[in-house]
Amino acid sequence: MITLPPIAPLDPHLEQKLHAYIDGLAKPPGSLGRLEEIALRIGLIQNKPNPAIKRPMVFVFAGDHGLTEDGVSRYPASVTGAMVQTFLAGKASANALAKAVGADMRVVDAGVATPVAPHPNLIDAKVRAGTANAAREPAMTAAQADEALKRGIEIARQAVAEGCDAIALGEMGIGNTASAALIMHRLTSTPLPLCVGRGAGHDDAGLARKLAVLERAADRSPVTDPMAVLTEFGGCEIAMMAGAVLGAASARCVVVVDGFISSAAALAAFRLEPRAKDYCLFAHCSAEAGHKRLLEALDARPLLNLDMRLGEGTGALLAMPLIKAAANILTEIATLDDVLNGKL
Amino acid sequence: MITLPPIAPLDPHLEQKLHAYIDGLAKPPGSLGRLEEIALRIGLIQNKPNPAIKRPMVFVFAGDHGLTEDGVSRYPASVTGAMVQTFLAGKASANALAKAVGADMRVVDAGVATPVAPHPNLIDAKVRAGTANAAREPAMTAAQADEALKRGIEIARQAVAEGCDAIALGEMGIGNTASAALIMHRLTSTPLPLCVGRGAGHDDAGLARKLAVLERAADRSPVTDPMAVLTEFGGCEIAMMAGAVLGAASARCVVVVDGFISSAAALAAFRLEPRAKDYCLFAHCSAEAGHKRLLEALDARPLLNLDMRLGEGTGALLAMPLIKAAANILTEIATLDDVLNGKL
Numbered sequence: 001m002i003t004l005p006p007i008a009p010l011d012p013h014l015e016q017k018l019h020a021y022i023d024g025l026a027k028p029p030g031s032l033g034r035l036e037e038i039a040l041r042i043g044l045i046q047n048k049p050n051p052a053i054k055r056p057m058v059f060v061f062a063g064d065h066g067l068t069e070d071g072v073s074r075y076p077a078s079v080t081g082a083m084v085q086t087f088l089a090g091k092a093s094a095n096a097l098a099k100a101v102g103a104d105m106r107v108v109d110a111g112v113a114t115p116v117a118p119h120p121n122l123i124d125a126k127v128r129a130g131t132a133n134a135a136r137e138p139a140m141t142a143a144q145a146d147e148a149l150k151r152g153i154e155i156a157r158q159a160v161a162e163g164c165d166a167i168a169l170g171e172m173g174i175g176n177t178a179s180a181a182l183i184m185h186r187l188t189s190t191p192l193p194l195c196v197g198r199g200a201g202h203d204d205a206g207l208a209r210k211l212a213v214l215e216r217a218a219d220r221s222p223v224t225d226p227m228a229v230l231t232e233f234g235g236c237e238i239a240m241m242a243g244a245v246l247g248a249a250s251a252r253c254v255v256v257v258d259g260f261i262s263s264a265a266a267l268a269a270f271r272l273e274p275r276a277k278d279y280c281l282f283a284h285c286s287a288e289a290g291h292k293r294l295l296e297a298l299d300a301r302p303l304l305n306l307d308m309r310l311g312e313g314t315g316a317l318l319a320m321p322l323i324k325a326a327a328n329i330l331t332e333i334a335t336l337d338d339v340l341n342g343k344l
Numbered sequence: 345m346i347t348l349p350p351i352a353p354l355d356p357h358l359e360q361k362l363h364a365y366i367d368g369l370a371k372p373p374g375s376l377g378r379l380e381e382i383a384l385r386i387g388l389i390q391n392k393p394n395p396a397i398k399r400p401m402v403f404v405f406a407g408d409h410g411l412t413e414d415g416v417s418r419y420p421a422s423v424t425g426a427m428v429q430t431f432l433a434g435k436a437s438a439n440a441l442a443k444a445v446g447a448d449m450r451v452v453d454a455g456v457a458t459p460v461a462p463h464p465n466l467i468d469a470k471v472r473a474g475t476a477n478a479a480r481e482p483a484m485t486a487a488q489a490d491e492a493l494k495r496g497i498e499i500a501r502q503a504v505a506e507g508c509d510a511i512a513l514g515e516m517g518i519g520n521t522a523s524a525a526l527i528m529h530r531l532t533s534t535p536l537p538l539c540v541g542r543g544a545g546h547d548d549a550g551l552a553r554k555l556a557v558l559e560r561a562a563d564r565s566p567v568t569d570p571m572a573v574l575t576e577f578g579g580c581e582i583a584m585m586a587g588a589v590l591g592a593a594s595a596r597c598v599v600v601v602d603g604f605i606s607s608a609a610a611l612a613a614f615r616l617e618p619r620a621k622d623y624c625l626f627a628h629c630s631a632e633a634g635h636k637r638l639l640e641a642l643d644a645r646p647l648l649n650l651d652m653r654l655g656e657g658t659g660a661l662l663a664m665p666l667i668k669a670a671a672n673i674l675t676e677i678a679t680l681d682d683v684l685n686g687k688l
Contacts, residue, residue, distance in 0.1 A: 026430055027437050028418075028544040032658065033631060033651030074372075082683050086370055089678070089688040093371050096676035100669035200372040287377060303650065306666075307377030314376065321665035322650075325444035332440035334433070339426050344433040 001227055002150050005157070005250035007275040010044040018043045022329065026339040034303070038281065038326035045254050045279050046165070050331045053254065053324040056103040057159055058168035058313040059123075059244060060087055060094060061152075063111035063237030064130030065175030066139065070213040072178040074201050077130070080174045081114040087172070087312075088119045094170055094312035101320045103168060108155060110148060111173075111236025125151040131234040134182065135217040139234030145227055148236050149272075152243020153250070160251035167248050167255050168283075168320060169262045170313020173237050174200075177288060178210060180264035182217055182233035184290055186224050187267050188297040197260070197289030226271035241265035246272065249279035256323065258316040259286035259309065263294050270298070281323060284308060284315035345571055346494050349501070349594035351619040354388040362387045366673065370683040378647070382625065382670035389598050389623050390509070394675045397598065397668040400447040401503055402512035402657040403467075403588060404431055404438060405496075407455035407581030408474030409519030410483065414557040416522040418545050421474070424518045425458040431516070431656075432463045438514055438656035445664045447512060452499060454492060455517075455580025469495040475578040478526065479561040483578030489571055492580050493616075496587020497594070504595035511592050511599050512627075512664060513606045514657020517581050518544075521632060522558055524608035526577035528634055529558075530568050531611050532641040541604070541633030570615035585609035590616065593623035600667065602660040603630035603653065607638050614642070625667060628652060628659035 018040050023029045030036065042051045062084050068077040086092040087107045098105050108123045109116045113130030116122060127148045131139035140148075156167060173179075177199035184195040196211045221232045230239040242265045248255045249269075257266045257280050270277045277298070284304035285292055295302060303319045334344055362384050367373045374380065386395045406428050412421040430436040431451045442449050452467045453460045457474030460466060471492045475483035484492075500511060517523075521543040528539040540555045565576045574583040586609045592599045593613075601610045601624050614621045621642070628648035629636055639646055647663045678688055 025437070026427070026435070027654055031544070031652065031654035032437060033653065035650060035652065035662070083370070086678055086683050086688060091370070091676070091678035091682070091688055093369070093376060093673070093677050096672040097669045099676060100672045101665055200375070304648070306379060306647065308375065308379065309377065310371055310375035318379070318666055318669060321445055322662055325441045325662060328440040328444045329437070332435070332443060333437050334430055334435035338435070339430050344430060344435055 002146050004246055004273055005153060007249045007273055009275060010278050011047060014047065015040065015044055018049060024335050025333045026336045032329060035326045035329060038323060039329040042254060042327045043330055045252055047252060051327050052331065053166045053327050055163045056166040056168065056320045057164045058094060058098050058103050058105045058170050058317055059108055060105060060170040060172055060313055061108045061110045061237035061241050062172040063235045064113035065173055065179055065235050066131045066133035067135060067178045067213060068175040069133045070135050072210045072213050073175045073199055074206055075174050077113060077174045080172060081112055083172050084112055084116055088121055092312060093310055094314050094317060097314050097317040101317050103317055103320055108240065110240040123155060125155060125240065127236045131236060134233045135213050138232050140231055140236065142231050145231040145239050148239035149243035152240035153247035156244040156247030157251050160248065160253045165253060166320065166323060167244065167253055168313045168316035169241055169244060169255060169258050170316060171237050171241060171261050171311055173235055176235055176238065176261050178214055179234045179238055180261040181290055182214055183229055183238065183264040183268060184294050185218060186229045187226060187271055190293060190297065192218055194293055195290040226268045230268055238265045242268040245269035245276050245280065249276040255280045256316040256319055257282045258313050259284065259311050260288040260291040260294065261311055263291060267298060283319035286315065346490050348590055348617055349497060351593045351617055353619060354622050355391060358391065359388055362393065368679050369677045370680045376673060379670045379673060382667060383673040386598060386671045387674055389596055391596060395671050396675065397510045397671050399507045400510040400512065400664045401508045402438060402442050402447050402449045402514050402661055403452055404449060404514040404516055404657055405452045405454045405581035405585050406516040407579045408457035409517055409523055409579050410475045410477035411479060411522045411557060412519040413477045414479050416554045416557050417519045417543055418550055419518050421457060421518045424516060425456055427516050428456055428460055432465055436656060437654055438658050438661060441658050441661040445661050447661055447664055452584065454584040467499060469499060469584065471580045475580060478577045479557050482576050484575055484580065486575050489575040489583050492583035493587035496584035497591035500588040500591030501595050504592065504597045509597060510664065510667060511588065511597055512657045512660035513585055513588060513599060513602050514660060515581050515585060515605050515655055517579055520579055520582065520605050522554060523578045523582055524605040525634055526558055526561055527573055527582065527608045527612060528638050529562060530573045531570060531615055534637060534641065536562055538637055539634040570612045574612055582609045586612040589613035589620050589624065593620040599624045600660040600663055601626045602657050603628065603655050604632040604635040604638065605655055607635060611642060627663035630659065
């Protein structure tokens with residue numbers, strides 16, 4: 001196991017100070033609702049009274065899953081590589097949303113089965129060319145899981161070093177709701193059937209097949225340690241996203257968690273270092289079956305609920321302007337005192 | 345009663361076409377959830393297959409309410425004028441959010457009790473210097489209500505003529521949740537106690553006093569016709585917002601409805617011209633008590649639910665980036681055919 005970067009606790013004195021400041025603004029106390037809670041959190045994460053989100057980025061971590069051999073997804077595994085090309089061409093859903101909200105995108109090859117040609121927006125961090133079939137054997141070796149985590153930490157810390165102040169956590173990987181369901185099952189003790197959903201669109205028969213495959217995978221290994229769970233059940237992109245959460249948190253950067261897979265990665269990160277959770281904002285509740293329950297297990301209240309279930313970071317991207325707006329509460333609004341005493 | 349501008353029905357053929365196009369994009373069908381529904385609606389409103397939101401604006405309609413004489417608000421009426429100055433100084437909550445989402449603001453003096461000095465971002469459309477006390481007499485004359493509606497229509501149409509393609513409907517007016525509650529009561533037949541909420545922050549005693557005053561107002565006049573309701577119960581800013589809804593819809597511009605007062609204005613507009621509703625998107629569910637029920641009465645499903653209850657257009661502004669992102673679905677995403685056949 002690698003050494004994790006230290007993550008600072010949030011400052012309770014600053015929290016009191018920010019709370020009092022927000023209550024003194026020129027509006028009824030509490031009237032901006034959850035936006036005030038987000039403003040406070042961003043101030044605590046950036047550890048200053050005048051925070052700002054100026055350079056949001058979305059990282060799309062891509063990887064393939066051996067579980068697809070047994071039919072856990074409605075789509076063929078080759079779609080992962082095709083979608084990586086679509087991201088790099090700027091024409092996937094996440095690109096459309098990133099453009100709308102002013103976020104840059106990086107695509108991370110965490111473990112795509114096919115080779116990905118170099119591209120200015122591609123980060124080659126491939127740990128292996130797709131995972132092994134977790135229904136039959138460990139998805140990867142312990143050393144590979146460590147390496148994925150380590151690369152995720154580095155990618156996030158590097159982004160922050162280059163000015164990124166909010167990381168949207170996106171992913172692409174045919175079969176990765178299957179991996180995420182196994183991770184959720186093992187790290188929250190939720191019964192497996194409650195963790196398994198229709199993913200990219202299974203019918204009832206497909207859903208039953210997926211559950212049967214995942215029951216075989218779960219039966220194969222009783223692990224509950226977070227690194228062992230990532231090793232056994234994958235995927236490379238999920239382990240790397242867990243690392244990105246830890247890396248961003250260690251650099252005091254806001255992490256915006258997306259949907260089911262992104263939340264499973266965050267869950268693994270929190271099991272490794274509970275303080276990482278303070279640095280995460282949960283963007284939305286996905287329509288994927290297990291996500292609502294996973295959010296409850298994390299005691300996380302998402303910002304949006306729009307029946308989305310695409311992944312790619314789309315939910316996190318949509319939440320980004322809300323988060324940016326929340327930060328403005330601390331810097332752009334007059335105090336009630338200013339208004340009442342003509343100090344505008 | 346003035347002649348209302350014609351509002352075109354949405355095109356069912358374009359609807360079919362857009363629906364099929366969205367289903368053919370490079371993502372699982374339906375996986376962008378409600379964002380797809382919004383994309384479709386924006387296409388229909390702009391009546392083209394490649395819509396865009398490029399110049400969103402928020403209009404903050406301000407007015408005073410004679411009902412405040414009887415203590416319907418926790419704040420003194422003078423706060424309306426002070427907040428108008430705060431908007432014009434760029435330092436209110438709505439300014440902070442407008443800046444975050446890239447929307448310009450105009451402040452409309454619809455009926456502020458005190459004089460407002462000229463300012464480049466102020467539209468002087470004052471119908472009267474505050475309404476009369478609706479608990480004792482009509483809030484305004486029928487001619488004044490007509491004039492407020494007319495000016496609202498003109499303001500919206502002028503904005504569209506200048507390039508605005510999405511209008512966020514904001515307001516400021518101490519006492520205007522009281523007017524809005526009366527309008528909701530009369531135009532939806534909801535019992536008055538279910539329409540009345542804590543506004544800017546009443547305690548239980550304040551809430552009881554507010555309800556008692558509004559019961560007196562309601563007992564004074566049995567009107568249910570929308571123009572008569574606006575005349576009897578006000579306010580100038582609500583009548584003008586109703587006009588803005590009609591004006592924007594007549595110019596095929598997206599209207600983003602904000603919270604309780606904004607929704608009451610939209611309700612009045614829909615009672616005057618039901619087709620206007622097709623042009624409206626509902627931004628959020630406010631924490632103000634009557635709003636959820638009002639949205640249900642309008643059969644409207646808001647995009648956000650963040651416990652906000654400030655008004656000013658803050659909820660509508662927060663929804664704006666989601667709406668902008670939704671429009672991008674129709675123009676920025678490759679089709680599945682493109683992806684599978686290497687046509688990126």
